Amino acid sequence: MLARMRPSDALVAAGRLAGQRGLLWGTSGNMSARVAADRFIMTARGTMLDTLSQDDLILCGIGDAPEETPTEASSEIQVHRRIYQLRADVQSVIHLSPPYATLAACTNLDLPTDLIPEPVLYLGRIVRVPYIQPGSDDLGRAVAQGIGQESVVLMENHGAVTVGASVAEAFRRMEVLEFLARLLVTARNADLVPLGIGPDAADALYRSVYATGGSSSSG
DSSP: OGGGSOHHHHHHHHHHHHHHTTOOOTTOOEEEEEEETTEEEEEBTTOOGGGOOGGGEEEEESSOOGGGSOTTBOTTHHHHHHHHHHOTTOOEEEEEOOHHHHHHHTSOOOOOSOSSHHHHHHTOSEEEEOOOOTTOHHHHHHHHHHHTTOSEEEETTTEEEEEESSHHHHHHHHHHHHHHHHHHHHHHHTTOOOOOOOHHHHHHHHHHHHTTTOOTTOO
């Protein structure tokens, strides 16, 4: 569904899905989508993402000029902007604080991605960025530099950021990240030790999908 929508409609739909799937609380989180080489739309400051409307999407510039930073935009605009500046392939950035992924970001819980196939295909390497004041350009630069060519960042004591070639892909990565974190927290509470498939099998799985023209958006 999301993959076939224009970016603004996809963001509105993703916000509602995030609420339905327990990825939100209060006014936490912000989302954006690139709409031109030098422009992106993002959610407004203080928006409740599960009641998002077109009026809550603010047009922003990817450059650093003051006029490219509307005061109505989310305070985390620099996280989105710095990623778009460094990654021409990224078409959407999603920052949420879902409970299990945020718990992982507040602890030393390791999130191995080789437990089941989906994290191998959707997440790649999960990067951690130390706590930096929210809303600051320092945080934006740290997340963008940390993410590099990866797709998932845990911001310590804050939440998670996922990126993708579409809103659908970035959202799916957030869902998979939260599922993985919930799986591992549940296992720890039950004194279970999850067994991964190992790096060789994970690499073979990844190559078998992408060598045949697959993508992380296929299910």
